Amino acid sequence: MKTLVNFFPDLFQAEVEETLKRIQSHKGVIGTMVVNAEGIPIRTTLDNSTTVQYAGLLHQLTMKAKSTVRDIDPQNDLTFLRIRSKKHEIMVAPDKEYLLIVIQNPCE
Amino acid sequence: MATSAQPWQLGLAGSAGAEALATSGTASTEGPERPGPLQDETLGVASVPSQWRGVQGIRGETKSCQTASIATAEASVQARKHVDAEVQTEAPEPVSLPSVPRYNGPQLAAFLRKVEAMVTRELNKNWQSHAFDGFEVNWAEQQQTVNCLHTLSYPPAQGQGLHVTGVSWNSTGSVVACAYGRLDDGDWSTLRSFVCAWNLDRRGLSPQQPSAVVEVPSAAMCLAFHPTRPSHVAGGLYSGEVLVWDMSRPEDPLLWRTGLTDDTHTDPVYQPSRGEAEVGATAVAFSSFDPSLFVLGTEGGFPLKCSLSAEEAAVTRMPSSVPLRAPAQFTFAPHGGPVYSVSCSPFHRNLFLSAGTDGHAHLYSMLQAQPLTSLQLSHKYLFAVRWSPVRPLVFAAASGEGDVQLFDLQKSSQKPTVSVKQTEDESPVYCLEFNCQQTQLLAAGDAKGTVKVWQLSSEFTEQGARETELLDQLASEVAS
Numbered sequence: 001m002k003t004l005v006n007f008f009p010d011l012f013q014a015e016v017e018e019t020l021k022r023i024q025s026h027k028g029v030i031g032t033m034v035v036n037a038e039g040i041p042i043r044t045t046l047d048n049s050t051t052v053q054y055a056g057l058l059h060q061l062t063m064k065a066k067s068t069v070r071d072i073d074p075q076n077d078l079t080f081l082r083i084r085s086k087k088h089e090i091m092v093a094p095d096k097e098y099l100l101i102v103i104q105n106p107c108e
Numbered sequence: 109m110a111t112s113a114q115p116w117q118l119g120l121a122g123s124a125g126a127e128a129l130a131t132s133g134t135a136s137t138e139g140p141e142r143p144g145p146l147q148d149e150t151l152g153v154a155s156v157p158s159q160w161r162g163v164q165g166i167r168g169e170t171k172s173c174q175t176a177s178i179a180t181a182e183a184s185v186q187a188r189k190h191v192d193a194e195v196q197t198e199a200p201e202p203v204s205l206p207s208v209p210r211y212n213g214p215q216l217a218a219f220l221r222k223v224e225a226m227v228t229r230e231l232n233k234n235w236q237s238h239a240f241d242g243f244e245v246n247w248a249e250q251q252q253t254v255n256c257l258h259t260l261s262y263p264p265a266q267g268q269g270l271h272v273t274g275v276s277w278n279s280t281g282s283v284v285a286c287a288y289g290r291l292d293d294g295d296w297s298t299l300r301s302f303v304c305a306w307n308l309d310r311r312g313l314s315p316q317q318p319s320a321v322v323e324v325p326s327a328a329m330c331l332a333f334h335p336t337r338p339s340h341v342a343g344g345l346y347s348g349e350v351l352v353w354d355m356s357r358p359e360d361p362l363l364w365r366t367g368l369t370d371d372t373h374t375d376p377v378y379q380p381s382r383g384e385a386e387v388g389a390t391a392v393a394f395s396s397f398d399p400s401l402f403v404l405g406t407e408g409g410f411p412l413k414c415s416l417s418a419e420e421a422a423v424t425r426m427p428s429s430v431p432l433r434a435p436a437q438f439t440f441a442p443h444g445g446p447v448y449s450v451s452c453s454p455f456h457r458n459l460f461l462s463a464g465t466d467g468h469a470h471l472y473s474m475l476q477a478q479p480l481t482s483l484q485l486s487h488k489y490l491f492a493v494r495w496s497p498v499r500p501l502v503f504a505a506a507s508g509e510g511d512v513q514l515f516d517l518q519k520s521s522q523k524p525t526v527s528v529k530q531t532e533d534e535s536p537v538y539c540l541e542f543n544c545q546q547t548q549l550l551a552a553g554d555a556k557g558t559v560k561v562w563q564l565s566s567e568f569t570e571q572g573a574r575e576t577e578l579l580d581q582l583a584s585e586v587a588s
Binding site (some may be wrong): 010015028042097100106 | 213221226
């Protein structure tokens with residue numbers, strides 16, 4: 001697991017690391033990353049260039065998806081985003097502050 | 109005193125006035141009973157004609173004015189100032205993550221706690237889901253059949269009855285070149301021959317008129333474009349020479365030739381290769397994974413695994429100035445006749461195909477001598493076999509019966525998926541090459557001297573979902 005900044009107290013750091021490790025160890029998961037509200041990756045298991053690409057593009061797409069849902073019904077909000085492609089599936093769990101992105105190669 | 113009557117009469121205002129004047133005149137002589145100077149006199153009325161209302165002649169004068177003709181003159185202006193500037197591309201910097209801003213640890217932990225359950229649920233569902241089984245989306249227009257896009261030929265070469273002995277696509281995928289020669293001549297031949305190239309992207313492509321033609325002194329047996337320079341092509345001749353041409357220079361295309369020395373191949377060069385073997389080599393293919401590894405097809409029918417890094421010196425019949433090495437490392441089980449073509453898989457390091465005069469194509473793994481599969485594709489010879497550059501399980505074969513056959517190992521391992529007839533009279537197809545840039549194109553040259561460019565259907569150009577795994581499975585069927 002690549003840590004980019006060792007910054008906050010160990011108490012929370014350990015919990016964060018463990019959670020991400022659990023997610024990463026699921027069947028078929030290729031990569032996991034956490035991106036902040038500006039689209040800057042905070043945690044990742046992939047290499048730098050791939051991470052930067054995913055973070056930037058998916059952040060924009062998530063914002064667009066969120067505004068689409070809100071425009072259709074202002075009482076509604078985006079809870080989860082999934083993109084299925086020929087090769088794998090990208091899952092994005094959005095939040096006010098962060099995005100969790102998981103890439104899985106599902107069993108065919 | 110006598111006042112003389114003034115003979116002053118300004119107007120005939122009344123005769124009384126005139127009388128009065130006359131009277132006054134006479135009065136002085138007669139002398140009325142009045143004293144002289146204090147006499148009342150009535151004078152006439154004087155009138156002055158008006159000058160104001162008189163008709164005045166309108167005095168006018170004619171004047172004209174004319175603008176002078178407009179004078180024009182042309183002058184040109186050229187800015188003379190210039191500034192020099194330089195541009196330099198820089199090597200791309202490796203992407204580094206920007207420095208991470210401060211963030212709230214507990215908040216991140218709280219966020220992950222919140223989403224973990226949902227994400228885990230979705231991951232598990234995905235793993236077990238069959239929702240998308242067999243669901244395929246086609247973004248590009250599907251081409252259903254294989255059809256012939258171009259039929260290219262060079263009439264002077266056809267007039268001499270020459271065959272197309274080699275085709276090659278250039279590095280950009282827009283030019284196809286072919287070598288003319290004869291494959292059935294057993295003797296020395298002093299036939300003059302041609303190497304022709306057609307630029308398929310040019311407008312106004314004339315199929316009978318190549319964009320570049322090079323005359324060569326003897327029959328050309330094989331051809332290969334430079335892997336990165338789009339206009340350089342190398343060809344091997346029947347006389348044993350190897351020549352390199354630059355097709356973008358029509359006046360003097362020849363760049364380099366080996367010349368006829370004692371060292372040159374005194375036997376015909378059948379495929380440009382970087383090595384020689386004491387056995388009659390008929391075909392060479394380099395591995396895409398290991399640049400020093402190559403496979404030779406031989407006249408004896410057995411493929412040889414060879415390496416450029418072999419140290420052992422070769423035993424030769426004649427002394428040569430260039431030290432020769434014996435590169436052969438491993439011999440595979442033979443075909444029933446000479447091997448005319450070998451091709452290494454671009455997707456798997458151990459797999460290669462060989463095709464020969466027995467009409468069979470063998471799929472070999474580098475790890476064992478016996479072929480993994482043997483396919484009978486033709487009742488006559490097979491002249492060329494090539495792996496597809498995009499689909500790991502697809503290869504094409506050129507048969508002596510005039511067919512181009514496309515095999516998809518995923519669909520059937522026994523018979524070809526598509527078989528197209530190149531020549532009507534069943535004269536053989538001698539060579540074929542896939543276009544690596546425009547992956548739907550396949551060029552094949554035949555004994556009638558024509559090169560046909562085939563457009564493949566979409567099933568041959570898009571990689572399927574699990575092809576690499578299937579190929580791995582195939583390769584691992586090695587008998588232990």
